[in-house]
Amino acid sequence: MSLPHAILTALLEKPSSGLELTRRFDRSIGYFWSATHQQIYRELGRLEAGGLIRALPSEHPARGQKKAYEVLRAGRDELARWTAASQDPKPMRDVTLLRLRAAAVVGTEGLHADLRRHRELHGRQLEEYREIERRDFPPGKDGPQDRLRHLVLRAGIDLETFWTQWLDHALSEFESLPEPDEGEWPGARTA
Amino acid sequence: MSLPHAILTALLEKPSSGLELTRRFDRSIGYFWSATHQQIYRELGRLEAGGLIRALPSEHPARGQKKAYEVLRAGRDELARWTAASQDPKPMRDVTLLRLRAAAVVGTEGLHADLRRHRELHGRQLEEYREIERRDFPPGKDGPQDRLRHLVLRAGIDLETFWTQWLDHALSEFESLPEPDEGEWPGARTA
DNA sequence: CCCGCTTATGCAACTAGTTGCATAAAGGTG
DNA sequence: CACCTTTATGCAACTAGTTGCATAAGCGGG
Numbered sequence: 001m002s003l004p005h006a007i008l009t010a011l012l013e014k015p016s017s018g019l020e021l022t023r024r025f026d027r028s029i030g031y032f033w034s035a036t037h038q039q040i041y042r043e044l045g046r047l048e049a050g051g052l053i054r055a056l057p058s059e060h061p062a063r064g065q066k067k068a069y070e071v072l073r074a075g076r077d078e079l080a081r082w083t084a085a086s087q088d089p090k091p092m093r094d095v096t097l098l099r100l101r102a103a104a105v106v107g108t109e110g111l112h113a114d115l116r117r118h119r120e121l122h123g124r125q126l127e128e129y130r131e132i133e134r135r136d137f138p139p140g141k142d143g144p145q146d147r148l149r150h151l152v153l154r155a156g157i158d159l160e161t162f163w164t165q166w167l168d169h170a171l172s173e174f175e176s177l178p179e180p181d182e183g184e185w186p187g188a189r190t191a
Numbered sequence: 192m193s194l195p196h197a198i199l200t201a202l203l204e205k206p207s208s209g210l211e212l213t214r215r216f217d218r219s220i221g222y223f224w225s226a227t228h229q230q231i232y233r234e235l236g237r238l239e240a241g242g243l244i245r246a247l248p249s250e251h252p253a254r255g256q257k258k259a260y261e262v263l264r265a266g267r268d269e270l271a272r273w274t275a276a277s278q279d280p281k282p283m284r285d286v287t288l289l290r291l292r293a294a295a296v297v298g299t300e301g302l303h304a305d306l307r308r309h310r311e312l313h314g315r316q317l318e319e320y321r322e323i324e325r326r327d328f329p330p331g332k333d334g335p336q337d338r339l340r341h342l343v344l345r346a347g348i349d350l351e352t353f354w355t356q357w358l359d360h361a362l363s364e365f366e367s368l369p370e371p372d373e374g375e376w377p378g379a380r381t382a
Numbered sequence: 383c384c385c386g387c388t389t390a391t392g393c394a395a396c397t398a399g400t401t402g403c404a405t406a407a408a409g410g411t412g
Numbered sequence: 413c414a415c416c417t418t419t420a421t422g423c424a425a426c427t428a429g430t431t432g433c434a435t436a437a438g439c440g441g442g
Contacts, residue, residue, distance in 0.1 A: 002286050003428080009293040019390055033289050034282035039429065041392055067391080076297060083293045084301025087286060089309055091225035092350075095193050095278060097343050098224050102200040102274045104339040106267060110275025118280055144368050148295040151361050152288050159283075162353050170342050177335050194398080210420050230399065232422055258421080 003043050004052075006033045008071055008079040011053060015070040018044055031129075031156055044069060052078055100170070112174050119167040126160035129153060194234050195243070197224045199262055199270040202244060206261040209235055222320075222347055235260060243269055291361070303365050310358040317351035320344060 010021055010029055021044075022037040024030075035043075047053045052075030056068040071079075096118065103111050137150045201212055201220055212235075213228040215221075226234075238244045243266030247259045262270075287309065294302050328341045 001427085002284070002289055005293060006289055009289070009296055012296045017390080018392090022390095029292075030282060032283060032285045032292075034284060036430070037390090038392075038431085041390095045392090079293055080297040080300065083290050083297055084305075086305045086308070087290075089287065089312060091221060092223060093193070093225060094223045094346075096280065097346055098193055098197055098200070099274050099278075100339055100343050101220070101223075102196060102270055104336045105200055105203045106271040106274055108339070109271065114275075114277045117277070121280060145295045147364055147368065148291055148299070151364055152291050154360070155285075155288055155357050158353055158357060162349055166346050166349060169345070173338055173342055177338065192398085208420080209422090213420095227400070228420090229401085229422075232420095236422090 002033065003035055003039060004047055005079055005082050006035065007040065007043055007047065008052065008075050011069055011071045012076065012079070015056060015068050017068045020068075028132075032152065047075065050074075108174060108177065112171070115167055115170055115174070119164060119171065122160050122163040122167065126157065126164060129157045129160060133157065193224065194226055194230060195238055196270055196273050197226065198231065198234055198238065199243065199266050202260055202262045203267065203270070206247060206259050208259045211259075219323075223343065238266065241265075299365060299368065303362070306358055306361055306365070310355060310362065313351050313354040313358065317348065317355060320348045320351060324348065 006025075006029060007021065010016065010024055016024065018037065018041050021040050022035075025033070025035045025040065044053070048055065048069070051072060053069045053071050056070055096115075099111060133150075133153055137146065137153070142150075197216075197220060198212065201207065201215055207215065209228065209232045212231050213226075216224070216226045216231065235244070239246065239260070242263060244260045244262050247261055287306075290302060324341075324344055328337065328344070333341075
């Protein structure tokens with residue numbers, strides 16, 4: 001149950017309309033909590049119904065008309081409560097690792113090329129994060145809030161660094177693997 | 192759509208009953224693809240209905256009776272197809288990073304202690320992985336399959352290493368942060 | 383002024399994962 | 413043997429996220 005809290009955080013940083021939020025989720029916030037516009041609109045409705053946010057008054061509130069929201073006191077309190085509450089880290093689910101384990105059973109055919117592609121994507125993401133770091137956190141920008149936000153970005157940078165390095169390692173392993181001449185992969189029993 | 196493929200992989204490694212699978216998902220497989228027993232039973236039913244696996248013949252197939260499954264040819268083919276197919280890495284969702292970003296707006300109250308707890312948990316997980324590495328991948332065990340499986344474990348080790356280091360960094364930042372004397376966190380507008 | 387494109391909001395149906403509980407057999411204990 | 417716990421399987425309802433599409437206003441040509 002984190003989407004509402006992601007939205008509350010975003011709205012506290014800056015009151016926005018649904019579409020503006022969507023744009024922000026495609027950039028900064030989405031780097032660690034992605035959401036589609038449909039999720040966002042639905043959740044905005046719920047948050048408004050629950051009295052945590054409200055639509056800023058507008059001249060002509062009609063369909064196709066921008067509607068900006070701001071956070072109410074109850075919303076801020078809820079976000080503070082949620083942030084402070086103890087939460088267990090949830091077990092991870094990573095498709096790439098699963099595919100690699102499957103490849104150990106059915107063969108690596110086809111996987112190699114896709115991992116190379118992933119290496120490219122993670123490399124690009126890493127560059128993008130580094131760019132943001134240069135832009136948003138020059139030396140000296142180190143108030144309490146800057147430090148916390150920098151910490152979040154740092155996690156993104158270090159994670160992408162991990163992935164690029166791990167994928168490089170995996171790719172070099174693939175290259176030194178013997179050709180899978182059919183039968184190389186012991187045909188774990190199928191009927 | 193990865194749970195069925197996780198199950199196919201597990202069953203190819205070793206035919207098992209639902210409960211045995213559940214146990215294995217609590218250990219090795221669950222380290223990168225977790226699943227509850229309800230998910231597993233449901234999916235076993237679907238896979239059987241789809242002709243990808245079949246129940247091994249049993250004397251008395253009754254409720255409360257172990258029922259083991261094995262993978263059929265179609266199941267193996269499907270797993271090979273899925274493994275080789277190109278897949279985009281999906282955007283991540285990490286609650287901890289989200290909480291940290293929220294804390295930059297509503298204050299760090301309470302978060303510190305929970306991050307310390309997470310540091311402990313990740314540290315323990317890291318130790319467990321290292322233990323497995325010592326046990327399952329002694330020097331010399333480096334056939335193609337061992338190499339691939341070791342690669343997966345390596346990812347787990349490196350990820351937990353990242354988290355412990357990042358959390359250590361975060362915790363030290365928290366300690367050097369000024370006391371949040373109410374108002375330290377600019378009260379981003381609430382109505 | 384009608385056509386198509388962009389901006390903006392939203393519903394409905396679907397898929398995946400979670401939570402809570404039910405059922406039944408097996409095996410031990412008083 | 414009546415009761416309790418453990419092993420093993422499973423259904424039903426719920427929550428969260430995804431996909432596909434609908435609606436409507438504004439705006440710029442031809």
